[in-house]
Amino acid sequence: MKIFHTIREVRDHIGEQKREGRTVGFVPTMGFLHKGHLSLVARAKQECDLVVMSIFVNPLQFGPNEDYERYPRDLDRDARLAREAGVDVLFAPPVEEMYPRPSYTYVEVEGLTQSLCGESRPGHFRGVATVVTKLFHIVQPQKAYFGQKDAQQVRVIEQMVEDLNMPVEIVACPIVREPDGLALSSRNVYLSPEERKQALSLYASIREVEKAFAEGERNAARLIQMSVDRIKAEPLAEIDYVRIVNRRTLTDVETIHEPALFALAVRFGKTRLIDNTLLQP
Template identity: 60%
Template sequence: MRTVSSIKELRSLLKEARPKTVGFVPTMGYLHEGHLSLVDQAKEKADVVVMSIFVNPLQFGPNEDLAKYPRDIERDRYLAASRGVDILFFPSVEEMYPEGSKTIVTVKDITDSMCGASRPGHFDGVATVVTKLFNIVQPDYAFFGMKDAQQVAVITQMVRDLNMPIEIVPCPIVREPDGLALSSRNVYLSAEEREQALVLSRSLKRAEEMVAMGERDAAALRSAIKSIIQESPLAEIDYIEIRSYPELMPMEELRGHCIVALAVRFGRTRLIDNIMLVASQEETACSVR
């Protein structure tokens, strides 16, 4: 595995690799099995796998955890190499955002709700850095985990609108055996917070069961989810959203492709989770995507 920190060197390596196909896995590092599962998917579809590790300051708000975001590049380098990454791109902030940068990429409408509502400017930062990374790497495929399903919807929309010749490949959420969705931020949780955070997957499971039994009323599903989460005294709900996917339009009655999405704080740690459902209007027809 080659590790590079300059855009010029990365482009030189990729020029030598062409016409082989390139799969790209953008991350903020502190790798876990969720990230590494993206590498597995990339290796199945592409000849060369590039992973980036960059903690993007543009997507953090003024009171968020940019300075404390977990970092361990040597650990990440070992995990990436052991899983089969060919090129690891590890740029500095100065490399990605030279002095005088004035361009921001904005995706409208689908960024107004969910994490976009509670983290103003977050998706401008995501769209900007991903556009830059796509321009640098010029991948054939890019792999993103569905734990942040809104991010996947935003990037897919951006790629389509800007006619980028890239296939976005959504990949399933990876969970711990007890159901907790993997996240680099899980390291922040105390033992008690970690235990109580299991209400997220438990509440989503309950929503899935209710829909399978014929429930289509979004308010009833939100109420059931809320009551389960509130069983955890440490949980502070940011949002419980039920929307169409990928359009992210609000729904009063479930139909077609939809997402049940949560953001909940445990202490100072904000966790997100979701489940994707396909709900027909037949009384008991429901499937998990």
């Protein structure tokens, strides 16, 4: 595995590989890798000749009171895990390489970014869309791999790629969970033992909603209330949102007639967790 810290180095190397006919699969991450990230690598290795991973904690997608400074970082550990997973190229630029001077240009996907996480994290998706655009221009992959846990992010990037005619296929991969059901996230390390125990209510509520849906319930309000009641049974849980939205437009639905995203965000102490499932009639 080759490790690069500058845009010129990684561009030159990938350019050489593409000229030799290799296809490029790209896995963008913020590091502190877990099995979810590594599942994206495994998928990319099945479908592409060269797997490129980026590790970059992007300051543009963090709000002023969010966890940018304390976001977990361990490049040595990440490099070892990436190498063991079969990553061919690791791109780990410092902030000054990606943003050497104040930016005047940003990428904004309207409509899809105003609901769900966009309501409580204004500016977050502008930061995501901007850095992903920069990374796509640097790496120029044929395919890019994202986890379905960040369902709104996946949808925003899909729309951005479609609207801007970017020559990259977005591949959404299934959520990877701990044996007890907790969705894997780099932020899980923030949870105290009791917070982590109570955080299992997210997956428990998802399973209840999936069961009711499978049995024929199509009223979104009733499914949402079922989830809210389950989560509120945990004293440390502070609900940000529990919503059922159209899979493509991310607008609220009242009755589920077509694929809908059941999504939730809940805080336990200072840790904000998200999870979701797709409800398909």
